[in-house]
Amino acid sequence: MENLQRISNLSRKLRLTCTGLIFALPVLCALFWIFFNQLYPTLALLSLPVPVDHDLPGWSRSGGFLADLIPLGVIIYGLRRLRDLFSLYEGGLIFTADNVQCYRSLGRTLFVWVACNVLNHTLLGFVLTIDNPPGHRLLVLGLNSGDFTGMFVGAVVLTVSWIMDEARKIQEEQAMII
Numbered sequence: 001m002e003n004l005q006r007i008s009n010l011s012r013k014l015r016l017t018c019t020g021l022i023f024a025l026p027v028l029c030a031l032f033w034i035f036f037n038q039l040y041p042t043l044a045l046l047s048l049p050v051p052v053d054h055d056l057p058g059w060s061r062s063g064g065f066l067a068d069l070i071p072l073g074v075i076i077y078g079l080r081r082l083r084d085l086f087s088l089y090e091g092g093l094i095f096t097a098d099n100v101q102c103y104r105s106l107g108r109t110l111f112v113w114v115a116c117n118v119l120n121h122t123l124l125g126f127v128l129t130i131d132n133p134p135g136h137r138l139l140v141l142g143l144n145s146g147d148f149t150g151m152f153v154g155a156v157v158l159t160v161s162w163i164m165d166e167a168r169k170i171q172e173e174q175a176m177i178i
Helices: 002-034 036-042 058-090 097-129 145-176
Strands: none
Touching: 002 036, 002 058, 036 058, 058 097, 097 145
């Protein structure tokens, strides 16, 4: 029983964290693009698909924000599914069909996130270089190690959902045996 109480307490904290991130991430993304010209030169670790060596006009920053909303929307959906999962755990529900569905959704979300990330890099490359003179504009397309990691983790989470479903079925069968 003590472990279930600890799981419930930690799940509540993680559910609240997911809720906070759902609201904070779009705001942080908007602030980044609003203050891009001031922030970019000082953020050496920032990884953009193309280098930017000049201030961006407002419409380019707006385009960057819109491009970032594509994978961000998928992340927010994943956070909502995680929040649902932690809510189930908080309520003491471990092996249920709803848990399995949350895991399946999370696994699929990771695959969609990878596809959206590739699209995001392509759009950002276009938006960030559209002001460059002809011959210096770039169209970027590619996968990075984070994309392969996302696909691997997505496959792992889908496998876990399958295992959780089997565990749920076994638990239901055992509950019927007297």
